[in-house]
Amino acid sequence: MVKLFIYITLIVSNNDKTQINKVLDNLHIYASKADGTNYFKLFDSEAVFFGTDATERWHINEFKDYALKRFETGTGWTYEPISRNIYINENTAWFDEELSNEKYGVFRGTGVLIKKDNNWLISQYNLLLPIPNDLLKDYAQEIINFLKKNN
Secondary structure (H helix, E strand, C coil): CHHHHHHHHHHHHHHHHHHHHHHHHHHHHHHHCCCHHHHHCCEEEEEEEECCCCCCEEEHHHHHHHHHHHHHCCCCCCCEEEEEEEEEECCEEEEEEEEEECCCEEEEEEEEEEEECCEEEEEEEEEECCCCHHHHHHHHHHHHHHHHHHC
């Protein structure tokens, strides 16, 4: 009986990971195609999106306003997945992924998905640009100077 439970758990977990991978892959495909309709179907109604700028913490409705205007011009953004880790606890999943961007290099995406009505939806997405430790001190000073100048 225990073996059957473990087997069923593994099947459900693998199926969930497959669904989550599809959601995240589609997120990047739809953004690249500037397909706002399908892109925003992937998010929960209370989702939060963090962009690369420190000021970019958007409720999904705010992010939608920004992104749909950009998508209307036919311009999206392209991040190609390099690798991804997914962790699941019942109806909540969290992930981290490495992404490649032609213009800026390697990014990291992290976030949380929730399962509602048997569908995985993005509840939080955080896009960031990892900075090598050897460059951090000088780059951090540039940011401090920029913020002082612009605030």
